[in-house]
Amino acid sequence: MALAFGPLSSHPSLPPMDDAEFARWVRLLEARTGVVVAPERKPFLVGAVRARMREAGFADYASYYAHVAAEGSGLVEWTTLVDRLTVHETRFFRHPPSLQLIGERWLPEQLRAGARALHAWSIGCASGEEAYSLAMVLDRKLALSGAEAQTYVGVTATDVSHAALAAARAAVYPASRLGEIPPEYRAGYVEMVGEDSFTVVERLRRRVGFAMLNLLDAGRAPLKQLDLIYCQNVLIYFARERRRELLAQLAGLLRPGGLLLLGAGEVTAFAHPLLTRVACPGTLAYLRNR
Numbered sequence: 001m002a003l004a005f006g007p008l009s010s011h012p013s014l015p016p017m018d019d020a021e022f023a024r025w026v027r028l029l030e031a032r033t034g035v036v037v038a039p040e041r042k043p044f045l046v047g048a049v050r051a052r053m054r055e056a057g058f059a060d061y062a063s064y065y066a067h068v069a070a071e072g073s074g075l076v077e078w079t080t081l082v083d084r085l086t087v088h089e090t091r092f093f094r095h096p097p098s099l100q101l102i103g104e105r106w107l108p109e110q111l112r113a114g115a116r117a118l119h120a121w122s123i124g125c126a127s128g129e130e131a132y133s134l135a136m137v138l139d140r141k142l143a144l145s146g147a148e149a150q151t152y153v154g155v156t157a158t159d160v161s162h163a164a165l166a167a168a169r170a171a172v173y174p175a176s177r178l179g180e181i182p183p184e185y186r187a188g189y190v191e192m193v194g195e196d197s198f199t200v201v202e203r204l205r206r207r208v209g210f211a212m213l214n215l216l217d218a219g220r221a222p223l224k225q226l227d228l229i230y231c232q233n234v235l236i237y238f239a240r241e242r243r244r245e246l247l248a249q250l251a252g253l254l255r256p257g258g259l260l261l262l263g264a265g266e267v268t269a270f271a272h273p274l275l276t277r278v279a280c281p282g283t284l285a286y287l288r289n290r
């Protein structure tokens with residue numbers, strides 16, 4: 001059997017991955033997550049697979065593929081590998097125009113309409129920065145409007161990567177990244193942990209719940225009648241047709257009047273009978289029709 005457990009030195013060099021082998025890893029990743037790896041990103045996929053093979057003690061691609069692809073027993077290994085095969089790049093307040101639309105237009109309208117509870121969903125939340133940014137904006141604008149006592153806001157944040165979710169729950173970030181958070185938010189929502197790190201204050205962390213969810217299973221998730229769906233820098237990794245199918249599903253999970261915020265330019269010429277595009281420069285936003 002080709003499978004070989006043992007120290008790295010027992011199989012120091014893996015052969016190059018040929019195109020047929022690459023193609024079946026691409027198919028597996030797309031079937032399980034929706035993420036498409038283009039041929040030019042072959043070095044990224046190969047590097048990730050090889051690194052994980054070394055760690056897990058596999059000496060050839062075929063036996064590792066068989067192990068990962070096996071229903072049941074392969075799922076533990078898949079859980080680790082999927083983290084390596086997906087891109088987790090993120091930042092606090094990554095897309096200010098979207099957050100401004102939420103804080104300055106959408107939220108005030110909800111409050112004027114007498115909203116009692118607002119439930120937001122951050123899809124593909126990576127290590128949590130997006131979800132905490134959303135929570136900061138919602139919480140601060142709520143406080144400024146004096147509606148804190150009457151309206152509750154909460155954020156559910158999901159990702160397919162367990163490692164990313166663990167980092168999100170831990171909520172400890174290097175101090176060098178404090179500058180991503182505007183000063184007016186830094187003051188009330190983060191605190192230093194030692195000299196080199198900061199965390200999100202407990203009061204805000206309690207507003208954010210993290211859960212493992214594959215976006216491809218969104219239809220089966222217990223998330224319905226959402227007020228706000230924030231899905232940025234996730235669908236760009238998906239095939240065009242898959243993006244449209246998922247967006248149609250997301251439209252169905254919004255309550256009438258709910259807001260869907262995508263990354264600007266992530267889908268082109270998208271329209272859906274349940275949704276109306278929001279005119280707001282620099283954003284790609286839709287309101288669910290009432």
Ligand SMILES: C[S@@+](CC[C@H](N)C(=O)[O-])C[C@H]1O[C@@H](n2cnc3c(N)ncnc32)[C@H](O)[C@@H]1O
Pocket residue numbers: 032033034035086087088089090091094123124125126127130158159160161164213214215216231232233234
């Ligand atoms: C580039 S990060 C974007 C993070 C954040 N949304 C932002 O814009 O800063 C993409 C995230 O999507 C997640 N992801 C990829 N495919 C997914 C899927 N099928 N279901 C859920 N999350 C997925 C990845 O694990 C990764 O954390």
